[in-house]
Amino acid sequence: MTPTPDRTRARHDHPALLEARGLAFARNDEPIFGPLDFALHPGEVVLIEGDNGSGKTTLLRVLSGLLAPTSGEIRLNDEPLTLARLSPQVALLAHQGGLKFELGAIENLRFAAGLHGVRSGISPATALAGVGLDGYADVPVRQLSAGQKKRVALARVLLAPVGLWLLDEPYANLDLDGIKLVNRLLENHANRGGAALITSHGAYAYTSGTPRRIPLRPASSAIDVRGTA
């Protein structure tokens, strides 16, 4: 879990897309994570690694503006993060996929398209095909397996016209093909200038290139968790 050498130093002249300074979160005086300092630049994929209960999900919820940090600051394009600034730029994949089980896969994606808009050059149907669910368009999500539900949720992320992906355990429930698929989606996203923050407990990893890693440990035993140069 040693942080890999930072390959993105050249990009650091530009303001970071997302930057955390001294970010910490505590629930009922019990520290959950932090303090953390890191920056996420366009074209970068950063992996947050930590064991179960180390606060990965909480960190993503804080970064997506759904929870207020106990201390520290989050900056988005060098401005303080607010939901209004963040929401047009972010797609969140949470543990609860945000899918309606009674609706078909394509109906869920059409709803997401209406709500968030659509990335140019892609449609709900092509996004579904892109995650390997061709032919499942009209199957109610309730009847899909856990891995297939995850793929539908990934298609929703893929569809959103945003630069920042926050993916909580994108590899969970996926088969080997699915893991490769997530890596491919992340690579394409980074290549078109997007940035992604993903969490994993380390069993699988983003293997394309060498992603920067931020180890996350319970705040009580936190050593130096600085992920940036």
Added chain:
Amino acid sequence: MKPGSTTAACAALIRRDLTLVWRRRGDAVNPILFALIVVALFPLALGPEPEQLRRIAAGVVFVAILLAGLLALDTLFRGDYEDGSLEQLVLSPHPLSFCSHARSSCTGSPPHCR
């Protein structure tokens, strides 16, 4: 990379909610049945004098509908909270009040169970 319009978002939300009501129509008729039963029980309890029933009819119907609405109120946002849809709504690039108004106009008018 332009987000969709708020009108489109509200339309999508209303369309989704109406589809969900239709898919779960068994749940949606629950409050309606409840209101009908309450209204039907009043003449049984008070006796069949038409004059008296005519006087209380409007009030009874209103109260029954209100109580039936109360049944659905609890579940107004619960389903969305539990399956993560609420997070997605909050993170949509539209004013939250628009979404919740679209939402409650859809959930509120026909007694709706989610």
